[in-house]
Amino acid sequence: MNHLDRLEAQSVYILREAFNRIEKLAMLWSLGKDSNVMVWLAKKAFFGHVPFPVMHIDTEKKFPEMYAFRDRYAQEWNLSLIADKCPPVEEVDQTLPPAARSAARKTLGLRNAIERYGFNGIIAGIRRDEEAVRSKERVFSPRGESGQWDFRDQPPEFWDYFNTDLPPGTHLRVHPLLHWTEMDIWRYIAREKIPMVELYFARNGKRYRSLGDQDITFPIDSKASTIEEIIIELEQTRAPERAGRAMDRETEDAFERLRAAGYM
Amino acid sequence: MSTERELMRVVIVGHVDHGKSTLVGRLFHDTGSLADGKLEQIKGMCERRGMPFEWAFLMDAFQSERDQGITIDTAQIWFKTPKRDYTIIDAPGHREFIKNMITGAASAEAAIMLIDASQGVQQQSRTHAFLLNLLGIRQIIVVVNKMDLAGCDERTFAAIKAEYVRYLDEIGIVPNFVIPAVARDGDNLVHRSERMGWYQDGTLISALDSFQSQGELRALPLRLPIQDVYKFDDRRILAGRIVSGRLKVGDRLLFSPSNKVARVKTIEAWNAEPPLEAEPGQSIGIITDEQIFIERGEIASHEKAAPIETNVFHGRLFWLGRKPLTRGDTYRLRMLSRDVQVTVERIEAIYDPDSLSQRPAETVERNEIADVVLRSYALLALDEADDNPQTGRFVLSDGANIVAGGTISMRDYPDQRKLVTVRSTNITAVAHRITNTQRVSRNGHKGGVLWFTGLSGAGKSTIAMAVEQELFRRGYQTYVLDGDNVRRGLNSNLSFSPEDRAENIRRVGEVAALFADSGQIVVTAFISPYRSDRRRARAAAKDGFHEIYIKASLETCEKRDPKGLYRRARSGEIAEFTGVTAPYETPDAPELTIDTDRLSVEESVAAVLDYVDRKFRKHS
Numbered sequence A: 001m002n003h004l005d006r007l008e009a010q011s012v013y014i015l016r017e018a019f020n021r022i023e024k025l026a027m028l029w030s031l032g033k034d035s036n037v038m039v040w041l042a043k044k045a046f047f048g049h050v051p052f053p054v055m056h057i058d059t060e061k062k063f064p065e066m067y068a069f070r071d072r073y074a075q076e077w078n079l080s081l082i083a084d085k086c087p088p089v090e091e092v093d094q095t096l097p098p099a100a101r102s103a104a105r106k107t108l109g110l111r112n113a114i115e116r117y118g119f120n121g122i123i124a125g126i127r128r129d130e131e132a133v134r135s136k137e138r139v140f141s142p143r144g145e146s147g148q149w150d151f152r153d154q155p156p157e158f159w160d161y162f163n164t165d166l167p168p169g170t171h172l173r174v175h176p177l178l179h180w181t182e183m184d185i186w187r188y189i190a191r192e193k194i195p196m197v198e199l200y201f202a203r204n205g206k207r208y209r210s211l212g213d214q215d216i217t218f219p220i221d222s223k224a225s226t227i228e229e230i231i232i233e234l235e236q237t238r239a240p241e242r243a244g245r246a247m248d249r250e251t252e253d254a255f256e257r258l259r260a261a262g263y264m
Numbered sequence B: 001m002s003t004e005r006e007l008m009r010v011v012i013v014g015h016v017d018h019g020k021s022t023l024v025g026r027l028f029h030d031t032g033s034l035a036d037g038k039l040e041q042i043k044g045m046c047e048r049r050g051m052p053f054e055w056a057f058l059m060d061a062f063q064s065e066r067d068q069g070i071t072i073d074t075a076q077i078w079f080k081t082p083k084r085d086y087t088i089i090d091a092p093g094h095r096e097f098i099k100n101m102i103t104g105a106a107s108a109e110a111a112i113m114l115i116d117a118s119q120g121v122q123q124q125s126r127t128h129a130f131l132l133n134l135l136g137i138r139q140i141i142v143v144v145n146k147m148d149l150a151g152c153d154e155r156t157f158a159a160i161k162a163e164y165v166r167y168l169d170e171i172g173i174v175p176n177f178v179i180p181a182v183a184r185d186g187d188n189l190v191h192r193s194e195r196m197g198w199y200q201d202g203t204l205i206s207a208l209d210s211f212q213s214q215g216e217l218r219a220l221p222l223r224l225p226i227q228d229v230y231k232f233d234d235r236r237i238l239a240g241r242i243v244s245g246r247l248k249v250g251d252r253l254l255f256s257p258s259n260k261v262a263r264v265k266t267i268e269a270w271n272a273e274p275p276l277e278a279e280p281g282q283s284i285g286i287i288t289d290e291q292i293f294i295e296r297g298e299i300a301s302h303e304k305a306a307p308i309e310t311n312v313f314h315g316r317l318f319w320l321g322r323k324p325l326t327r328g329d330t331y332r333l334r335m336l337s338r339d340v341q342v343t344v345e346r347i348e349a350i351y352d353p354d355s356l357s358q359r360p361a362e363t364v365e366r367n368e369i370a371d372v373v374l375r376s377y378a379l380l381a382l383d384e385a386d387d388n389p390q391t392g393r394f395v396l397s398d399g400a401n402i403v404a405g406g407t408i409s410m411r412d413y414p415d416q417r418k419l420v421t422v423r424s425t426n427i428t429a430v431a432h433r434i435t436n437t438q439r440v441s442r443n444g445h446k447g448g449v450l451w452f453t454g455l456s457g458a459g460k461s462t463i464a465m466a467v468e469q470e471l472f473r474r475g476y477q478t479y480v481l482d483g484d485n486v487r488r489g490l491n492s493n494l495s496f497s498p499e500d501r502a503e504n505i506r507r508v509g510e511v512a513a514l515f516a517d518s519g520q521i522v523v524t525a526f527i528s529p530y531r532s533d534r535r536r537a538r539a540a541a542k543d544g545f546h547e548i549y550i551k552a553s554l555e556t557c558e559k560r561d562p563k564g565l566y567r568r569a570r571s572g573e574i575a576e577f578t579g580v581t582a583p584y585e586t587p588d589a590p591e592l593t594i595d596t597d598r599l600s601v602e603e604s605v606a607a608v609l610d611y612v613d614r615k616f617r618k619h620s
């Protein structure tokens, strides 16, 4: 087995554990590179099927290319899609800086969906290398009654034994990509030929390295117009992946507060 | 494009504040791995707090960690050398966060153990080493950090090195390197230290690069725990991840503990060629030639090298639960995909990593390391940790959370597989022409087994022979099966290994059942220390089985010591002697208990005779 095989096998193992242990499970599908890889891994794990709903928490502020991608691949991949819209921004904590508030709106949309469908497990495609706070995550991460993360006292998790039981009213976040890096993701996309939104590829000297809402995500200067070129670019760059995401750095603790409140 | 590069996972451990996170931050910087803007960001954080620059802030991402200058939870970061890629796992050193240290360390292949030169070896330096050993991490670098605070003095380094190497040696660890360093300034991490010219060996990076990627799991016997069974379409797929050994299409698989057998017809795959074989770490799905009923929790192996089956084992565990572990308590035992109830039968010892001593205890407190005996009702399929690190370990859960992890030893406990499987299915019992009723009316009493169990020297044989004599006198059909007699003939081919001892008892149980069926009252006089063996004997003789506990304290038996066996066991001349170095499991619910501490031989015999008169007479 090579490096990518090992990553894949570990993710498949996690997804199968989640499917076996958690009664009402859904996968978050943000339409970005990580969540497309995640859907792909689910098809690997379950031999061509995705045996739980795939959920797009719609901020209605995504790029048109992303909506087109969603509608096409929901069909082609035979996904059971949930695409509920987020509540208006006025309902969100007003003390947060603007970009963070936009992210918090998504958290609220997620919380509503969890309540509406009664999910007790949510699969999310976060990675440890993205951001220092995410680096502290568990693979199976328990969330409180309103989705909050008690990061000061996380349960132990080792030898691939996950904490899969939970008190009523709470849910688990499952992170099958936690051990992947951005580079791994692109190498796997290349190997498996996984379809991607074209915004990731450079046009007129710009491309998106990370895709969020239109108003809070910015493209980077790049000439990388193919997957292979992106990989070469990543081998050379020292710019962080989420540099184009405004919300991460509005204040030092912005991201921690978002995640503690239930953000992905 | 090199996807073939190797990745090694390394954890940093050691006492609180000895500089672990600092080392990670600095190492990251010195290998040129720091993202643009990160250095300035950390500077900003330190200035806001009015403190000097802290490398640790790279890893200590929580506000509370930065505010208190302490790591709470484990974090991971990636960097590469020309040789390979690394995942560096930073672990907290504070005793309160041992659960997080274990969470980080358990997945590592190598460890860096940090010691502050100005403080020397501290409590968590020792506990962490002990835990690394338990977690199975064998490649270890010791870094003596903050050498600047010790004036970069060679003798200070040598003294700490000597003390710690001696300690590690006692718990069976030989560190691969011991390196003096100043993590904050980068001395001997990536670049050689100018201040410590006396140190001529490798830097931390060159030490890391010299390690081997671990895990020759391929050479071990096949173990495939079944994680789930899928029927999404017309296929019925058994899914699981191979933890050791290799599997090929066409292999005959034995599933334990159900003991079913089937052949691998195909290995399934989506969007890829179906493979013809698979190796450790692979998450696979197989279809078998026969539709056997298999559930999550079974372990597939080859027939020739199957796991041990047992319902009791020794576990060495670290306890993370808030409530202490208590003898008699029940927890959920998880072994790969298996999940069953177990009871803590015994707490054998608690280890003190500081003094390396052991002490007996009734409970195990949070963060303590203990040897226990765990027993389940269901049969388990497992291996000893020494034979297979993957199937030789377990975790315990209490309610929602994991509360312990540990390794398995079977010392003194036999493999029960042979003992449960052999009742052949293609043999039909031939009917006798004499009925049980006819036998009872001829003899005037029922047949049955009086199964004596108890320590050596408790009085089993003495009482058995006296009971036989008196029963005979009173007109009963009776016979005693005694250990030495049976060993001379029927069981002369058996040794005293745990397996053979169990087989000895199994045969006695079956023979006794036949005697009983013939209408006789059989008295057996064997220590028969294991409940599982006695349960099997009971199953053989069914209703006719009467367990009689010949009870005497160990002190009494040692004092009697009729054959001088205890003396020889104490002096080490006899290994594995019941009650001394091997367990005796007292009966849960014997039909009769004879306490020979209190009763004379005559009184004991009378009590058994009274019992027989009540239970075996024709009309009782």
Ligand SMILES: Nc1nc2c(ncn2[C@@H]2O[C@H](COP(=O)(O)OP(=O)(O)OP(=O)(O)O)[C@@H](O)[C@H]2O)c(=O)[nH]1
Pocket (backbone or CB within 6 Å): B014, B015, B016, B017, B018, B019, B020, B021, B022, B023, B054, B055, B056, B069, B070, B071, B072, B091, B092, B093, B094, B145, B146, B147, B148, B149, B181, B182, B183, B184, B185
């Ligand atoms: N003088 C000196 N100070 C150091 C050195 N390395 C680390 N320190 C300081 O030691 C303190 C503790 O460092 P940390 O890296 O937070 O220690 P730690 O081992 O990660 O602590 P925990 O994770 O909380 O167990 C910080 O103030 C560091 O600046 C060194 O080589 N020399």
Ligand SMILES: [Mg+2]
Pocket (backbone or CB within 6 Å): B020, B021, B022, B056, B070, B071, B090, B091, B092, B093
């Ligand atoms: Mg630290």
